[in-house]
Amino acid sequence: MILQDFKIGWQNKFEQRLNALERLFPDITLQSVERYKGMLRVKFTSLDNDIQDVLDSVTYKIERESAQTCEGCGKQGRRTEEHLP
Numbered sequence: 001m002i003l004q005d006f007k008i009g010w011q012n013k014f015e016q017r018l019n020a021l022e023r024l025f026p027d028i029t030l031q032s033v034e035r036y037k038g039m040l041r042v043k044f045t046s047l048d049n050d051i052q053d054v055l056d057s058v059t060y061k062i063e064r065e066s067a068q069t070c071e072g073c074g075k076q077g078r079r080t081e082e083h084l085p
């Protein structure tokens with residue numbers, strides 16, 4: 001699992017999409033996964049420039065979406081730094 005260090009809201013929303021990228025492009029490398037200013041930032045790298053463009057645009061979209069998705073429960077909302085139960 002790529003998002004093992006994150007909460008269930010982000011896992012449910014983004015894990016499958018990240019797995020799909022790895023299935024689609026078996027030669028890519030997961031370089032980093034981090035929480036940055038309340039957003040999920042994922043960086044994949046590829047030796048192929050066209051694939052790199054695809055990876056960057058998909059992960060950019062996930063980053064923007066994560067800014068509006070509660071990491072704790074997956075609900076849409078404003079950017080949240082932490083989940084308040």
Ligand SMILES: [Zn+2]
Pocket residue numbers: 070071072073074075083084
């Ligand atoms: Zn929540």
